[in-house]
Amino acid sequence: MKARCRVYLTSNVPQSCLDVLLKVADISMWESPDPVPRGELLIGVRGVNALLCTSSDHVDKDVINSAGSGLCVVATLSEDTHHIDVEECQRRGIELVTLPKMSKDTVANLTMGILRQTLEDQEQQKFDIFDLNSNTLKSDSLLCEKTVGIIGYGYVGQAVAQRFLDLGVKDMLYNDLCVVKNPQPRAEFTNFERLVSESDIICICCKALTQKSHLFQKDAFKKMKKDAILLDSYSNGHAINYSDLYNALREKRICAAGLDVRDVNRTHPFKTNLSALNNCYYFPFKECNHTWDMRSAASESVARAVVSALRLGRNSEQEER
Structure with missing residues (x-):
């Protein structure tokens, strides 16, 4: 045999x-x-x-x-x-x-999904600005006065930026290793410090910009707005110090965070602690009978x-x- x-x-x-x-x-x-x-x-x-x-x-x-x-x-x-x-x-x-690898459109859709969940939970109201099927604008956007910052302006970052522009955001900033030539859509290149201090919503759309993987740590969270939302769209956790994020969320130094768990079996640092908070969310994969x-x-x-x-x-x- x-x-x-x-x-x-x-x-x-x-x-x-x-x-x-x-x-x-x-x-x-x-x-x-x-x-x-x-x-x-x-x-x-x-x-x-x-x-x-x-x-x-x-x-x-x-x-x-x-x-x-x-x-x-x-x-x-x-x-x-x-x-x-x-x-x-x-x-x-x-x-x-x-x-x-997920397509840029899938990542963009997931980002809009977690944004919607975050906004609705934090504001305790349903937002009708999204079309249920496509996450596109249905009426005058409640995001029209918001500034969005994108970390990493490659094909994923640009796809996410386009969704935000479709929702009517006021300003679009991005930070990358260098200025991106002929980006679509157009956005303003700026340094990391200005982006984190001026953005109302920050999306991480890259693996890591430098050898120092934890771009978002204690000092960065101190510079962010009190009502800022951090969305990890594509870094697979490499850009965030989760201990510092937990403290920032627990102490209300930032409003909320949405984290990518696309890496299906990755052990997420501080996941138990973060899950206990009412202002931390995981990208919306449906759960059925305790199996994702x-x-x-x-x-x-x-x-x-x-x-x-x-x-x-x-x-x-x-x-x-």
């Missing part, structure tokens, strides 16, 4: 993901909600054919060596591979699988790619024999 493949998972995943993997492989899994300890990871991957990890796991040469020569695929439940030694995987012919719809679909997609890679690896072995 032909031996089944072996897969190691560094975190709990939805049942739909497990169902796909169990068709072709035996599974071992770290079942704690906390990140798998380094020593446990090195032991857990021994002899596996596939590793399914999250962005909280550091998959370097030592982990790959511990897995052994049978490892043919490393998959991550995130869009990025900064936590994986990509060069070592490529050198060994190990396939990499990631979540598909988006999390299930995303992890199942990654699982199918892992299965394809495992089958391809088995076929290659048989051809070599």
